[in-house]
Amino acid sequence: MGASQKDFENAMNQVKLLKEDPGNEVKLKLYALYKQATEGPCNTPKPGVFDLINKAKWEAWNALGSLPKETARQNYVDLVSGLSSSSDSSSQAKPEADRKQAEYETVVMTSEDGITKIMLNRPAKKNALTEQMYQEIMLALEAASKDDSTITVLTGNGDYYSSGNDLTNFTNIPPEGVEAKAKNSAILLRNFVGSFIDFPKPLVAVVNGPAVGISVTVLGLFDLVYATDRATFHTPFSHLGQTPEGCSSYTFPKIMGPAKAAEMLIFGKKLTAGEAYAQGLVTEVFPDSTFQKEVWTRLKAYSKLPQNALRISKQIIRSQEKEKLHAVNAKESSILQERWLSSECMNAIMNFFSQKAKL
Numbered sequence: 001m002g003a004s005q006k007d008f009e010n011a012m013n014q015v016k017l018l019k020e021d022p023g024n025e026v027k028l029k030l031y032a033l034y035k036q037a038t039e040g041p042c043n044t045p046k047p048g049v050f051d052l053i054n055k056a057k058w059e060a061w062n063a064l065g066s067l068p069k070e071t072a073r074q075n076y077v078d079l080v081s082g083l084s085s086s087s088d089s090s091s092q093a094k095p096e097a098d099r100k101q102a103e104y105e106t107v108v109m110t111s112e113d114g115i116t117k118i119m120l121n122r123p124a125k126k127n128a129l130t131e132q133m134y135q136e137i138m139l140a141l142e143a144a145s146k147d148d149s150t151i152t153v154l155t156g157n158g159d160y161y162s163s164g165n166d167l168t169n170f171t172n173i174p175p176e177g178v179e180a181k182a183k184n185s186a187i188l189l190r191n192f193v194g195s196f197i198d199f200p201k202p203l204v205a206v207v208n209g210p211a212v213g214i215s216v217t218v219l220g221l222f223d224l225v226y227a228t229d230r231a232t233f234h235t236p237f238s239h240l241g242q243t244p245e246g247c248s249s250y251t252f253p254k255i256m257g258p259a260k261a262a263e264m265l266i267f268g269k270k271l272t273a274g275e276a277y278a279q280g281l282v283t284e285v286f287p288d289s290t291f292q293k294e295v296w297t298r299l300k301a302y303s304k305l306p307q308n309a310l311r312i313s314k315q316i317i318r319s320q321e322k323e324k325l326h327a328v329n330a331k332e333s334s335i336l337q338e339r340w341l342s343s344e345c346m347n348a349i350m351n352f353f354s355q356k357a358k359l
């Protein structure tokens with residue numbers, strides 16, 4: 001449940017009682033969230049260039065775009081609660097210390113320094129994507145699209161980025177039967193990929209290890225893909241009796257040319273990080289020993305760029321393709337709905353569970 005009006009009022013009172021000055025940046029953020037929570041999107045003309053203070057306040061409010069009032073209220077309460085606890089417990093106040101934004105079981109979502117991080121969190125299962133996880137990623141993306149962060153990151157916990165679809169998704173067949181399961185799964189897949197197609201802010205994949213299946217194909221819908229040199233990129237659809245998804249049947253030939261796309265998507269060639277970079281799927285590869293440090297330093301610098309300019313630039317680039325991408329997504333999902341019922345696919349899944357056939 002979001003913050004109530006009472007929580008909001010309490011937070012406003014707490015601000016007055018803060019023992020330390022939170023600094024201009026935080027004060028501007030508080031001002032902007034307060035205005036957004038009480039009046040909605042910025043509705044006043046921009047002050048003149050010499051009216052420095054009011055201009056900064058206006059810009060902070062305007063940067064919140066169409067953030068809903070309820071979200072602004074919640075963000076205000078969260079921000080004040082972070083300030084109160086840090087000023088109570090220590091003199092070393094961290095302005096936006098690791099604020100947890102919602103409760104999820106399979107992902108961890110945190111926001112800091114203008115970056116919302118969604119971390120896949122089933123390391124013991126190589127971050128294989130269960131049905132619950134698809135749902136939680138969609139919810140997390142929805143929340144990230146509305147929060148006040150500038151950049152959204154998807155990454156994995158542990159040694160894998162993700163081993164793709166959790167093959168146990170094929171085993172829990174409901175009483176309505178396998179056809180109904182395939183139909184519902186195709187809807188889930190279509191919605192999942194759709195939430196990447198429609199994501200409005202810069203979206204970055206921090207590929208911390210090997211990536212398989214759908215975790216690779218949706219990379220074509222990200223704005224930046226940073227990979228450790230330990231990462232590999234594997235789309236073994238034919239081995240599994242399946243076909244490409246994540247709009248890769250369209251994005252991969254565009255990114256890497258039809259010959260290289262065919263090698264990956266039809267024949268299941270696994271790429272090293274270096275090969276994925278050479279083929280344009282990956283933006284930059286970093287040595288594993290310095291990967292996290294280098295990537296987060298880079299992203300923190302990017303997150304300080306003007307938020308609206310970043311968002312609008314992304315939208316200009318992506319909007320030209322959106323309709324096409326949705327059509328491709330619908331087609332890929334409907335073809336897979338049939339594939340999942342094929343003996344080729346069922347045999348491959350049985351092989352994984354009976355002989356533990358690995359890729």
Ligand SMILES: CCCCCCCCCC/C=C/CC(=O)SCCNC(=O)CCNC(=O)[C@H](O)C(C)(C)COP(=O)(O)OP(=O)(O)OC[C@H]1O[C@@H](n2cnc3c(N)ncnc32)[C@H](O)[C@@H]1OP(=O)(O)O
Binds near residue numbers: 166170181189240341
């Ligand atoms: C009709 C119903 C349809 C339902 C469909 C729902 C929606 C579908 C959306 C569409 C699809 C996507 C397509 C894909 O993503 S295809 C790719 C699928 N992925 C795989 O085939 C990978 C399978 N895993 C492996 O080959 C290996 O585990 C590995 C990734 C190479 C790692 O090998 P390892 O030796 O390093 O580690 P391992 O001991 O095997 O793994 C540790 C434990 O994790 C379990 N595990 C890993 N990956 C998966 C997975 N994808 N699904 C299920 N379980 C996985 C593994 O079994 C180990 O478990 P345990 O410790 O033995 O219990």
